[in-house]
Amino acid sequence: MQFGVFTVGDLTPDPNTGKPVTENQRIKSMVRVALKAEELGFDVVAFGEHHNPPFVPSSPTTMLAYVAAQTKRIILSTSTTLITTNDPVKIAEDYAMLQHLADGRVDLMMGRGNTGPVYPWFGKDIRDAVALTFENYDLLRRLWREDVVDWSGKFRTPLQSFTSTPRPLDGVPPFVWHGSIRTPEIAEQAAYYGDGFFHNNIFWPPHHTKRLIELYRQRFEHYGHGKADQAIVGLGGQTFIRKNSQDAINEYRPYFNHSPIYGGGPSLEEMMAQTPLAVGSPQQVIDRTMKFREDFGDYQRQLINVDGNGIPLKIVLEQMDLLGEEVIPVLRKEMDARRPAHVPDAPTHESLRAKKLAAATDSQAPMEAAE
Known part of the structure; x- marks a missing residue:
């Protein structure tokens, strides 16, 4: 089971001081979160992609390459790569380049984004969002798997004898x-290709998340990639932890109430009751996260948001210490102990490379026997 942190990179003033944070400060704090995750032994760190205020991470590959140069072990991921508004040729090239720089410690999460105005900024129409997702991802897969590609589609110019460089590591x-978080067609797409399905369920009640994950699992099995419970599932989450649960609630409340995401909606207590938002003691966060397994089955990746909403970096790092020392070790032990042997780990570059080498060996064996 992989555990990690993700950030969306919002620029939100600290509600306790009213002091704004600069873009430079926020970007540097995101890097510090990534380095802290490596120090604490987390498995993954993931950055979002946004092109509108009040967010700063418009270039996740730049951020991840910078972090790659300062880390040795942690998997570098995205919590959204916009498959709709980015050119799939550029995605293919950028992430293959990042693969080489990071010695394979790279994966990415494809998403459509949730901000309508972004589409025309990049010459796209939001009404084509799902169709763009299907066409662009199909091309991206071919660019990574075929050395020479001839292609034509609806949303970009054709390619003739095109080779994406560098080739994947x-x-x-x-x-x-x-x-x-809401589109069944994306669960179907993930199942069709045998890819992972990530539901960032931080805003949703369990019954909504369960429907999409069950659809993905059923279709994963339908397409012949394995049993339904072997499908590759990731989940989001958000925590705020203190040794005493009431201290956690009291301290987090101003950040929640003034959040550009949560503020003005349901109360903190309502969100804690109806969604995966976990504010409390380490044991309460453990119990809430273990409930995910009960609700959705065994899964492979848990990403947790610990920054944003104006929380100062000092407190964010304290939160990560509590996660790394008191929460994740228990979750890892409990999740691994309860997972059946036939349920796979999350794929990594090393496991995918070994699988490819094994397949090549198996394909050569019949030829050698015939000789």
Whole structure:
């Protein structure tokens, strides 16, 4: 089971001081979160992609390459790569380049984004969002798996005898998670290709998340990639932890109330009761996260949002210490102990490379026997 942190990179003033944060400060704080995740032994760190205020991470590959140069072990991911408004040729090239720089420690989560105005900024129409997702991702897969591509489609100019460079490291494309919080077509797409399905369920009640994950699992089995419970599932989450649960609630409340995401909606207590938002003691966060397994089955990746909403970096790092020392070790032990042997781990570059080498060996064996 992989555990990690993700950030969306919002620019939100600290509600306790009213002091704004600059873009430079926010970008540097995101890097510090990534380095802290490596220090604490987390498995993954993921950055979002946004092109509108009040967010700063418009270039996740730049951020991830910078982090790659300062880390050795942690998997570098995205919590959204916009498959709709980015050119799939550029995605293919950028993430293959990042693969080489990071020695394979790269995967990415495809998403459509949730901000309508972004589409015309990049010459696209939001009404084509799902169709763009299907066409662009189909091309991206071909660019990573075929050395020479001839292609034509609806949304970009044709390609003739095109080779994307650099080629994926070891001939193994980055593993892809398809991220969605409400669209069954994306669960179907993930299942069709045998890719991962990531539901960032931080805003949704369990019955909504369960429907999409069950659809993905059923279709994963339908397409012959394995049993339904072997499908590759990732989940989001958000926590705020203190040793005493009431201290956590009291301290987090101003950040929640003034959040550009949560503020003005349901109360903190309502969100804690109806969604995966976990504010409390380490044991309460453990219990809430273990409930995910009960609701959705065994899964492979848990990403947790610990920054944003104006929380100062000092407190964010304290939260990560509590996660790394008191929460994740328990979750890892409990999740691994309860997972059946036939349920796979999350794919990594090493496991995908080994699988490719094994397949090549198996394909050569009949030829050698015939000789």
